[in-house]
Amino acid sequence: xxxxxxxxxxxxxxxxxxxxxxxxxxxxxxxxxxxxxxxxxxxxxxxxxxxxxxxxxxxxxxxxxxxxxxxxxxxxxxxxxxxxxxxxxxxxxxxxxxxxxxxxxxxxxxxxxxxxxxxxxxxxxxxxxxxxxxxxxxxxxxxxxxxxxxxxxxxxxxxxxxxxxxxxxx
Numbered sequence: 125x126x127x128x129x130x131x132x133x134x135x136x137x138x139x140x141x142x143x144x145x146x147x148x149x150x151x152x153x154x155x156x157x158x159x160x161x162x163x164x165x166x167x168x169x170x171x172x173x174x175x176x177x178x179x180x181x182x183x184x185x186x187x188x189x190x191x192x193x194x195x196x197x198x199x200x201x202x203x204x205x206x207x208x209x210x211x212x213x214x215x216x217x218x219x220x221x222x223x224x225x226x227x228x229x230x231x232x233x234x235x236x237x238x239x240x241x242x243x244x245x246x247x248x249x250x251x252x253x254x255x256x257x258x259x260x261x262x263x264x265x266x267x268x269x270x271x272x273x274x275x276x277x278x279x280x281x282x283x284x285x286x287x288x289x290x291x292x293x294x
Contacts, residue, residue: 125202125220129228129252133207133215136232139250141261143269145276146246151283153211153235153243159283160214160233169282170275172196184208190216199223211235227252247276 136142149156159165161184163176174195180188188205200222207215217230229251236244249272253261 125222126224127220128218128226130204130217130219131206131228131230133232135217135228135230136215136248136250139228140252141265142248142250143272144246144248145273146244147276147280148238148242148244149280149283150242152241153237155288156235156243156245156283157211157214158288159279159286165282166192169278171271171278174198183210184214189219197223199225201229206230207232224255225253225257227254245276245279 151159159169161178161182163178166176167173172194173192175193177191177193178184178188179191184205185208186205188208190203190205191200192203193200201218202220203216204219205214205216207213213232213234215230215232217228218226221229230249232248232250234246234248236246238244257264
């Protein structure tokens with residue numbers, strides 16, 4: 125494992141690189157967190173993810189850990205959650221990865237209840253690129269922004285197509 129620098133939620137404001145995506149989703153905050161907690165859902169809507177393993181037991185909270193494996197080279201990342209307020213907020217940062225891509229990397233999910241079985245997700249991806257990725261970052265940044273936006277759209281579509289979650293909006 126190649127260690128990454130850990131941080132607190134303040135990093136999402138001061139990160140050298142970040143993307144922010146907002147999407148309205150046809151489910152309640154509870155329904156959305158059910159999707160987030162379901163390790164089997166991530167590989168379906170999270171294009172590029174092959175496996176998610178929660179390495180801490182429920183209930184998930186600050187300090188919870190998870191391992192995510194990606195297609196194409198099988199990179200694994202090791203995450204620790206630095207914020208967790210059920211049905212409202214979760215954030216993680218990497219403690220390490222199997223490839224030297226980032227000095228620091230994390231994601232912050234803020235969920236706002238819009239009522240009538242709908243919610244709004246504000247998803248922030250923040251990082252500091254490392255080594256080769258830092259050198260080519262300006263060239264790959266547009267593709268990364270596109271891919272992450274596609275993931276946000278995939279999540280909206282996934283929830284809409286899951287009766288147990290979309291039904292909450294009815």
